[in-house]
Amino acid sequence: MKLGYFLSSEEHGPRDLVRNARLAGDHGFEALWISDHYHPWNDEQGQSPFVWGTIGALSEAVTVPITTAVTCPTVRIHPAVIAQAAATAAVQCEGRFVLGVGSGEALNEHVLGDRWPSADVRLEMLEEAIGLIRTLHQGDEVTHHGKHYTVENARIYTIPERPVPIYVSAFGPKAVRLAAKSGDGYICVGPSGDLVKQYRDEGGRGPAQSGLKVCWAPSEEDAVATAHRLWPNDGLPGELAQVLPTPRHFEQASQLVTPDMIRDAMPCGPDPQQYAEKVKEFADAGFDEVYVQQIGPDQEGFFEFWAKEVVPLLEV
Numbered sequence: 001m002k003l004g005y006f007l008s009s010e011e012h013g014p015r016d017l018v019r020n021a022r023l024a025g026d027h028g029f030e031a032l033w034i035s036d037h038y039h040p041w042n043d044e045q046g047q048s049p050f051v052w053g054t055i056g057a058l059s060e061a062v063t064v065p066i067t068t069a070v071t072c073p074t075v076r077i078h079p080a081v082i083a084q085a086a087a088t089a090a091v092q093c094e095g096r097f098v099l100g101v102g103s104g105e106a107l108n109e110h111v112l113g114d115r116w117p118s119a120d121v122r123l124e125m126l127e128e129a130i131g132l133i134r135t136l137h138q139g140d141e142v143t144h145h146g147k148h149y150t151v152e153n154a155r156i157y158t159i160p161e162r163p164v165p166i167y168v169s170a171f172g173p174k175a176v177r178l179a180a181k182s183g184d185g186y187i188c189v190g191p192s193g194d195l196v197k198q199y200r201d202e203g204g205r206g207p208a209q210s211g212l213k214v215c216w217a218p219s220e221e222d223a224v225a226t227a228h229r230l231w232p233n234d235g236l237p238g239e240l241a242q243v244l245p246t247p248r249h250f251e252q253a254s255q256l257v258t259p260d261m262i263r264d265a266m267p268c269g270p271d272p273q274q275y276a277e278k279v280k281e282f283a284d285a286g287f288d289e290v291y292v293q294q295i296g297p298d299q300e301g302f303f304e305f306w307a308k309e310v311v312p313l314l315e316v
Contacts, residue, residue, distance in 0.1 A: 037107075067187075074103070098167055196286040207289055218270055266278075
């Protein structure tokens with residue numbers, strides 16, 4: 001299984017993201033995820049740079065594959081514009097770029113005042129957007145009058161030698177079906193073997209990626225406190241992450257999340273065995289790639305810990 005590193009655009013500015021990417025490569029991580037947000041989940045996280053500018057800098061700093069995890073190509077930015085951005089990123093990265101897409105969250109997509117559609121409509125929009133992006137990536141002039149999007153006389157001139165792979169994020173059965181039908185790969189969060197199985201059963205043959213949040217610190221208590229301060233939203237259930245519109249609302253909802261809930265949800269602290277066991281869960285669930293996100297400012301300490309203490313325990 002391939003191990004990658006998750007660059008959190010919610011926690012780090014663009015220059016720090018590039019630095020963290022270099023550190024990840026220096027410590028053996030084979031690929032990168034990078035989040036694409038307009039807002040962080042809460043004000044404590046404190047950042048949210050424009051992902052396409054950061055990817056341009058990453059293309060000159062690292063030589064490992066980069067995947068957006070994930071871009072919503074349906075509301076805040078028109079899919080024709082995402083198609084151009086992804087094509088340019090693929091050229092900059094010399095083909096080592098994957099466009100990860102999903103149906104998005106109100107947190108990021110409502111900022112222009114657009115109505116936030118229902119989940120079924122968002123999936124319908126995503127499917128049309130993926131088809132439009134693929135058509136534009138062929139390099140021909142495109143006119144499209146679809147149910148959700150209109151494009152007239154659009155042509156992308158700067159395109160990579162090979163089509164940009166498109167991986168689809170999915171957390172429920174309907175979305176997984178779309179990922180298998182329309183995607184070149186599948187993106188998830190957490191070690192959900194049932195979703196991977198459905199993706200395969202529905203005909204999905206591309207790589208299955210997932211993400212793992214962790215918080216290394218010299219003591220477990222310090223790690224739990226850091227993770228609870230920065231990412232309590234990770235403990236919110238159901239569809240709240242898709243429908244809450246502002247960081248303030250996430251902060252209000254996250255008051256229900258306790259430190260013990262965070263302790264149970266992710267590896268925290270200095271014990272390398274719990275990190276290795278969690279990675280094994282992803283491998284056992286059938287994922288081909290897992291992307292690890294270190295929560296908090298001590299990135300250097302985490303990378304040293306991972307390389308020296310966790311990697312020797314892994315058989316992936």
